[in-house]
Amino acid sequence: MLAEPQVVQLLSQFGNIASFELVKDANGDSKGYGFAVYEDPNVVDTACARLNGMMLGDKAITVQRSQPRNDAGGMGGGMANASVIQQAQQQVAMNMAMQTGVMPPGMAMPGGPPTRVVALDEMLDLNELSDQVTYDEIKEDMSDECANFGQVTSLEIPRPSADGSPVPGLGKVFVEYANLEGSVKARTTLNGRKFGGKTVKADFFDEAKYAAKDLS
Numbered sequence: 001m002l003a004e005p006q007v008v009q010l011l012s013q014f015g016n017i018a019s020f021e022l023v024k025d026a027n028g029d030s031k032g033y034g035f036a037v038y039e040d041p042n043v044v045d046t047a048c049a050r051l052n053g054m055m056l057g058d059k060a061i062t063v064q065r066s067q068p069r070n071d072a073g074g075m076g077g078g079m080a081n082a083s084v085i086q087q088a089q090q091q092v093a094m095n096m097a098m099q100t101g102v103m104p105p106g107m108a109m110p111g112g113p114p115t116r117v118v119a120l121d122e123m124l125d126l127n128e129l130s131d132q133v134t135y136d137e138i139k140e141d142m143s144d145e146c147a148n149f150g151q152v153t154s155l156e157i158p159r160p161s162a163d164g165s166p167v168p169g170l171g172k173v174f175v176e177y178a179n180l181e182g183s184v185k186a187r188t189t190l191n192g193r194k195f196g197g198k199t200v201k202a203d204f205f206d207e208a209k210y211a212a213k214d215l216s
Contacts, residue, residue, distance in 0.1 A: 004034075011036050014050065015043035116153075116183050118146075119205040120173040120190060122198045129159045146175045149189060150182015158215055169215030174205060 004022045011017055015038045022034040038044055044065060051063040123142075128134045135157070143155050156174040158167050177183040183204065191202035209215070 004030075007034065008036075010051070011038075011047060014038070014047040015040050113204065114180050114184050114187075115204045115207045116177045116180060117205040117207050117210045118175045118177070118183050118186050118190075119169070119203050120175065121171060121201040121203075123173055123195050123200055124157070124171055125196070126160055126171060129157065135159060142173050142175075146173075146186055149177070149185040151178040152176065152182070153178050156210075156215065172215070174210060174215060176207075176210060 004020070007022065008017055008020050011020070018037045018039045020034065020036045023031045025031055038047070048063050048065060051061065053060050054063075055061075124138070128138065139155065139157055142157065143152060146152050146155065152175060154176040156169075158169040158172065160170060161167050175183075175186065177186065187202045187204060190200050193200045
């Protein structure tokens with residue numbers, strides 16, 4: 001694990017650090033995460049993109065915004081600090097779930113308890129799903145994209161009905177992974193990502209319902 005000066009040096013490649021806090025336990029030992037504030041907020045996204053997933057030894061590090069900036073470009077006082085702590089807890093929960101499949105006591109993962117199935121919304125143009133050739137291309141593209149996070153065992157994209165009757169899950173992409181590690185990575189990475197001008201919503205989906213073809 002990197003020492004605090006080494007972490008600051010790594011982060012400083014992208015801009016001057018206004019402040020840095022390495023979160024420690026009661027014994028003064030690092031909990032494995034911390035928070036950095038850049039003098040120039042415009043470099044945050046670049047730092048996240050370049051550092052997130054970087055391998056240090058045999059482990060990949062996670063680097064992401066602790067929270068969105070407010071209209072003034074700064075932190076939102078006490079509520080902002082509470083949000084930072086909550087997101088740090090969520091990251092710990094996600095790491096634990098990926099490693100063991102068990103949530104830490106008292107912690108909850110955004111999007112509900114982790115499952116091997118992820119439902120992606122706000123990604124599709126429903127008009128394109130009616131054409132078989134286009135549908136096949138979309139399904140192949142989605143399968144390739146989702147495979148970046150782990151082994152995909154199945155993928156379902158509901159299509160509009162010929163008579164216009166309601167179709168459960170229409171507009172969503174359902175992805176089943178071989179393990180929780182893949183689904184948690186997919187949910188974490190894809191949620192909030194821009195896709196075709198839309199902001200993707202990613203949530204875990206009940207495995208039993210998915211197995212029963214119930215996509216409601």
